[in-house]
Amino acid sequence: MNTPDRIFARRLFVGGGAEPLSNQMIEVEGGRVTAVRGADAPGDAPAFDIVAPGFLDLQINGAADVQFNFDPTPEATGKIAEGARVGGTAHILPTFITAPGQDYRQAIAAVGDALAAKVPGVLGLHLEGPFLSPERPGIHPAEAIRPMAEEDIKAVEDAVKLGPVLLTIAPECQDAGVIARLAKAGVLVFAGHSAATADQIEAAEAEGLQGATHLFNAMSQLTGREPGVAGAVMFSGKLFAGIIADGHHVDWRNIALAAREMPGRLFLVTDAMLTLAGTAQGFDLLGKAITLQGDRLTDVTGRLAGAHVDMVTCVRNMAAHGGVTLAQALHMASGIPAASLRLQDELGRVEAGFRASLTCMDDALEVQAVMVDGEIFTQG
Template identity: 60%
Template structure:
């Protein structure tokens, strides 16, 4: 049996068509609110066939892969780049594969490669790249996230304001017929034409609000028409005040809206992160918003003619404006444990169950149960990444 070594852990490579077993000293299945001790996971054809308590006979198997903690594969809804690759700079299936491989070093099993605002209908290149990557069997790709260009000029963030525009009928035709897994679309809902959200919802597009100056009433109306969540809560959106809750207040008060949050200590004050985690335990999703510097060698790049530099974990332009993030999913998880009062099961929920539900894929990913995909993030006692299994196959994060 071939093996690779990752951070001191020797992991056998298992063919996804061969029945296999995995031992978890602790298991987070995404269904219970606590960790379960000493569990065996049985796998065949890339799916979980059985989860059961381990026996003494299991313990005597020297070939049995064993991990301190096994959780559903982490899901990152928003990642712009990794491994010296930026999706906007290279919207190709090869780039998608490199970004996914870079993300796996931080424990991420599934990604939505994110294409930000670009001129005209450049976003169609991103859709085509993800469609091709999925067709080629690139592991870990659930779909594509288009963050723009249908945003608000009042809240552009680092996006190119000259490329921000309103959606038109031709855009809606393209978006509602896209075939690239799940399509997550970030928009400023206050700028959408009447009926656009209903049409997107009917086509299965998952619409988030982001880079938006919408009022709370506008968000409530958008939610009634199909809005699913918000992109990077607290950032590039209207804030909560005494008489106008804004996007932030509307999201916290909602019973259904999901929200991504960047838990890097730079984008959102830890007290706000903790408040969101407390109020939205079943709706908050950890996202990295990572750029090409993650798991890469580069410490700077150019975006829309501006130089972006990495310094002390922050990616900023010359004026100090944040330009994406430099944080992995495992770092985000550890940050939640260090800076909020939630425990490990609740923190794991933000990286697994919640993003799966946000995408409408909770029957396939995000939990560990019979019939679900055999995709796991395996951790050490110190909450470091030991291995990532993708649909029955361990994948070396350093080699894709």
């Protein structure tokens, strides 16, 4: 790890879905990009075939043999961020899924400590549950799912003071006014593990709902007479959504449909578990045995249990199967998730004044290095 003051890109994707520029020098100082200019040769600067805005993964449960639910500590967040960098991810929201009672408070404390310690790559927190629908638990323990209580609302409101908080809830299972209150406090509220109707999603959006978690998965579906969560999110002109482009969670035709209907709103997530960039071939998830078969994680019934995919693979998959260009796929891994967090003026572009967070690859889209706020981490 070091802090170079220049990076040379033979092809630079500046962001926003724009096609690349050739032979560009990116100048860095104090963790920020200070200039981007044309250059004939790299000189003594590190040089890469492709440089793009650093990837953001807003839904990652674990990596490098560490699962955030099992070890909600600042050290664990650092290990997960390190594992995510293997796939080109510069910044993560460590994701804590449904657990008993108020166990999620440990995750809030861990991310707060990680942010205070400036652990590289830790951007904020994603709480996925326990405030979900018992009708759509997915792999989450149904017995721990419950509505938000007053003390939960206060805990999440306080967490926003530490950094960005994305909260996945089932809107139809919460009391009236909860979403509006959370949104006013700055919480980024997403619908997920939800059986809501389209009308309920529209009402939640009016209160401040910002998006949806893993579009199509663990939510009510689009039908002829009821659009469900999936249809309502695509129909909306404002709601964001993460999607898992691993070839297992969502049919490629649905991914391409969502990309076509949601330009600038659909972004990539991995939903990765501890097996990513790790050695484990299985683990116990709150009493359920999860095994890795190829690149698919399932329980004994065959139900998907998170994912075993990195962000650069999702980018490759989008460009190959999602009906988008490589530039657009890269934007789905960087600028769009940044915008969903309201960080579009800091991350997601390679431009003077933006944070110096970059994903550096070869022409085969193999990750060679990741820069995080000016610090470069090489792969291999």
